[in-house]
Amino acid sequence: MHHSLRAFLPLAGILAAGVVWANEFGDPEAGALVFKHCKSCHQIGEGAKNRVGPQLNGIFGRPAAGIEGFKYSKSMMRAGDDGLIWTEETLDAYIENPKALISKTRMNFRGLLDATERGHLLAYLRIFSDNPANIPEAEPTATATDHDLDPAILALEGDPEYGEYLASECLTCHQSSGTDEGIPAIIGWPTQDFVIAMHAYKRKLRPHPVMQMMAGRLSDEEIAAIAAYFKDLE
Numbered sequence: 001m002h003h004s005l006r007a008f009l010p011l012a013g014i015l016a017a018g019v020v021w022a023n024e025f026g027d028p029e030a031g032a033l034v035f036k037h038c039k040s041c042h043q044i045g046e047g048a049k050n051r052v053g054p055q056l057n058g059i060f061g062r063p064a065a066g067i068e069g070f071k072y073s074k075s076m077m078r079a080g081d082d083g084l085i086w087t088e089e090t091l092d093a094y095i096e097n098p099k100a101l102i103s104k105t106r107m108n109f110r111g112l113l114d115a116t117e118r119g120h121l122l123a124y125l126r127i128f129s130d131n132p133a134n135i136p137e138a139e140p141t142a143t144a145t146d147h148d149l150d151p152a153i154l155a156l157e158g159d160p161e162y163g164e165y166l167a168s169e170c171l172t173c174h175q176s177s178g179t180d181e182g183i184p185a186i187i188g189w190p191t192q193d194f195v196i197a198m199h200a201y202k203r204k205l206r207p208h209p210v211m212q213m214m215a216g217r218l219s220d221e222e223i224a225a226i227a228a229y230f231k232d233l234e
Contacts, residue, residue, distance in 0.1 A: 025088065026116065031124025034117050037109070044128050053107065060129035062086050064102070075104040075184065083207040091125070092118055093196075093205050100196040101206065103184045149199050154192055156224035163229025166222055169214070176233065187233040194227035 035044070041053035048055035054067045065072040065080035072080075079102050084090060094101045095118050097111040112118050170186070178187045186194070200206045201215035215223070 025123035025126065026119030026121070028120070028123040028127055030117075031120035031122070034112075034121040035124055037112070038121075041107075044125070056125060057128045059086050059091065060088070060126050073102075073104060073106040075102050076106070078184075079207065085207075088122060088126075089203075090205050091122060093200055095121060097193060097196060100193045101200060103186075103197075149196060153199065153220050153224075154195060156195075156220060158191070158221070158224030158226065158228030160225065160228040160232060162222075163225035163227070166218075166226050167229050170226065170230075178233075187230050189227070189230055191224075191227045191231050194230060195223055198223045198227070 038053075038056075041051055042056050043049055043051060044056040048057050050067065050070050054070045054072075062085070063080050064084040064086065065077045086094075090101070095112050096115075098105050098107045098109055100111075112121070173183050174186050175183070176187070178185045189197075197206065198215045198218070201208070201211045202218075204212055206212070218226070
């Protein structure tokens with residue numbers, strides 16, 4: 001992956017040089033402050049190295065688990081094998097709720113719920129990705145226009161009995177015992193995380209094609225019902 005020299009200039013230098021582009025993400029200078037939440041585990045910029053988490057230069061367009069030699073979690077490696085690429089959409093979803101996008105990720109961070117702060121952080125991160133001057137039109141930093149899950153969907157109260165009926169198809173692959181035999185366990189998942197994950201498949205943020213197909217068949221009410229069933233399954 002190539003990086004422009006600009007990608008390794010300190011942020012203050014970029015701002016002073018007047019090369020900060022108008023963008024739909026947020027304010028990269030404000031994002032540098034938000035990045036303080038990440039600094040204990042991640043480095044970015046010139047000389048950045050892997051720490052507890054991988055270095056984040058060129059994160060836009062990078063496949064999940066894409067740094068050779070870094071010890072990723074099995075779930076992150078599975079996401080990479082499934083084809084997950086870090087884009088504005090997937091990064092935003094991951095930063096908002098890491099475990100909703102990557103089950104059992106090792107990233108010990110509850111998530112950043114404030115969309116404005118996430119926008120600022122993404123604006124900062126993409127300074128260190130390829131061809132930032134081409135954004136938001138060009139990959140890998142292209143901007144999505146519709147990726148927010150309607151709060152009304154999250155507010156739906158599912159019927160666990162109906163969910164049990166619907167879940168029979170899920171249990172042809174997932175284990176009702178909660179064991180992970182190559183397919184992630186889904187019992188006991190918080191309802192909101194489950195719903196967000198299923199809608200991430202519907203929106204094709206999560207890459208697994210079978211799950212995209214399965215989630216695509218379900219209505220919002222049916223997803224809420226399945227979430228309610230698996231939440232209390234022991």
